[in-house]
Amino acid sequence: MTLKTWIKTITFYELLVGMKATMSHLLHYRPITLQYPHEKRTLPDNYRGMLALLRYDDGTEKCVGCDLCEAACPSRVIRVVSAEEPGQPTKRYSKE
Ligand code: SF4
Numbered sequence: 001m002t003l004k005t006w007i008k009t010i011t012f013y014e015l016l017v018g019m020k021a022t023m024s025h026l027l028h029y030r031p032i033t034l035q036y037p038h039e040k041r042t043l044p045d046n047y048r049g050m051l052a053l054l055r056y057d058d059g060t061e062k063c064v065g066c067d068l069c070e071a072a073c074p075s076r077v078i079r080v081v082s083a084e085e086p087g088q089p090t091k092r093y094s095k096e
Contacts, residue, residue, distance in 0.1 A: 066092075067082065
């Protein structure tokens with residue numbers, strides 16, 4: 001055990017560092033909760049809302065699983081796993 005480690009041990013250095021962070025947060029407290037819907041946070045300019053697939057009137061999704069949206073997504077947040085309808089090889093859909 002080095003002298004530096006020994007001094008930190010007998011002075012409860014880690015405890016003091018933790019108490020410093022706690023006191024700093026306590027003294028400089030700023031609420032981070034927004035009172036939605038009266039207050040709304042500022043969204044980034046490129047925000048487009050939640051991703052959702054459109055559906056036909058019968059409830060089936062309009063997506064054919066072509067992967068174009070996955071290829072075009074700059075943030076790489078879209079992943080498309082396509083599959084074929086059983087018995088209809090020309091009809092595709094997005095499985096995931
Ligand atoms: S996979 Fe193709 S059809 Fe499906 S949502 Fe993306 S771009 Fe549209």
